[in-house]
Amino acid sequence: MGQASTDIGAVLRGARCAARLTQAQVGKACGYSASAVSRIESGKLRLDYASLLRFAAFLGVGDDQLRASAVPGMAKVATVAQSYPVDEEDDVRRRNLLTGAMGAGAVAVMGTGSASAAPLDLEVSLFRLPPAKPVPLPRLVQQIAAARQDYYAVQYNRLAQVLPRLIAAAEATRDASSGRARDEAHLALARTYVLAAELASKQHSDATWVAADRALSAARSSGIPVAVGEASRMLAIAMRRSGRPAVAVQMLTSEAADLDAAHDQTRAVRTSLLLTGAYSAAAGHDRNTALDLMAEAGEELGHQDTTAPGLFTVDATPAQVDAYRISVFNALGTPDEGVTIANRLDVDRMPTAERRARAWTDIARMWNALGDGQKTFDALQRVEQEAPQEMRRPALRALTAGLLYGPTRLEGVRKFASRTGALT
Template structure:
């Protein structure tokens, strides 16, 4: 039976009228920005008391709640809001053991293609699939490696919608192949499976999806089973990012430093992975406010890239001078000293970075720098460059939040409102 009122549209409309971001609404209601995003896209259905709490924040009258529901056919979860600290702790603990958070029920039934079309979230099908991988038959290691490499190419080209549709089948096939293999073939299959989960975690992280915890944890388990140092390092990186996102910055730095210390800095491939761990550790330290550690790690990474040849074939992150500069700009933003990054940004030739995803990351950090410096026009110019490099990148939750902050800030920038509507930062 169809519903007469679209709960997501009501909440989104009230939030936009109030001129607050999803993160700001979530902070006031005791929930995450990603949860607010799923509520507005009708993938989370609130119980009545939780709805009253959101209504109170947004100024929605209780009588307007009558008849609120979820459109027919939507794939949703039903949750009750609780304090953000409690919710994060419970979800992390249960997600890492492969169990859905208490009080939430996943309804699986909509096809992943249709779900993505409704929500615009490339990680939609991935979230469902991680808890119930589709049935799959083993395949040859050569074919599995080829498909995993294709997933890596899709990520590096920022084709997130294509990647989100392909990942459930890839993860299923990789798991089946690993389970059917023995001896060295099993170790090889474990390494490929680890890399498939790494790219899944990277996609989930971009969408601020809780699936990142599951994918990163499984990536590291598979990588350790393979015994190969490069996949172990790559999996450690994505797991550390999930830790940082949950506020555990010092723990993330410790994990990354420990894993970096296990890698041979003199060999090209292990040395390159070590450099990416140092860069991620530096940004994690900066996010935690530790300036001394952040800058020291950045300097160490810079010395590494001077000594080692540039390596092709790392899974999603490169180790070169340009990446050191991009991470330095990001770290200085996180430390609250964006002015120190202006000279670095001026000398950074982003066009020479090899992948669309990394170029978009560089323009994103540049946009954040200009936004922190109060230059709305430069911020918008950088956001436009993100869109030019990777149209799907600019629709990520973090980029939409930045666009929304700029839109509702004091500066008036020509063309910004149209950009916000086009990229999903402004509700229609």
């Protein structure tokens, strides 16, 4: 999908957030499903000219905002009336936001905003890996470990640069190996594809499907249950985000059941699968299943060790379970049930910047749903402190944009929006 679709999607997303509308509301008005609106806003689905004008009219986007360069061959987009009255200050802020959104498409979703930020195009690179030669397994494992640290440290740009070459090297090493060494190479390859799936998932990219499927194939070939569990978890996340949460739950619970509960090394993975299953059930508005799976995941914590060693190190802690509880209540539409949990959660004790940023993101979403703009802003600032590149994710930019047009004027939010890419 070309840059034009990404730019237009960013404009429409910014206008929707400014109007404080949901994707479902916009879709209903324009004849699309909520999932289709999501794909339009992320640049995955291209609108024809007539449909674009329908969206623009409903969202109050004018021809000065839909720049001619955004759509090849479109010399002029018809001027449309503003659908939502705003005061003069908000009108200026809206124009600035949309101008920033137009430019944001040219920068990686996880970018830093600097000129050196590289595009994250896993959908292309996964199908056109660079040439590579086999490398000794110890060196390959060391390189994969370094890449994992980049993910945990939220160095997404650097990880995006090294992943295609790392995957290519892992495939070449697997192809050149035999016997036990081939099994170990399959395990290494599975780890690289899980990393690719995790990174693609951050930007809600369809590449998550490709990477997760390849990860699962390599994991099964390795014969390592922990690797199979982690790859299955990423595939289930892709299923959930494509609108099939019930199928995702079924897959996650089946994989968890297949893991040997008596084996310490699989307990952390079982817990991780159950937590992801709980959130998937919540996304599908299945409260009973979501709470049952959360309870089961909590019970697993009573059976230490909850850490899986090796290339697929997975840890499960009470803090991680609590963070998931907040996200589950958010998805169920009962964020108030997460307030007590958020107040007791010591995010600073969580082991990685990526996990701490995720926890603060869930807390920000909770306070936003409860209408507390200041606490939402406080939580988003903590996300930025932990992991600046996380704030470049579309969902967090949209959350920041929403604060600009909320009922409460928040000191510093405009500078924050500018600094994090929601407003330039």
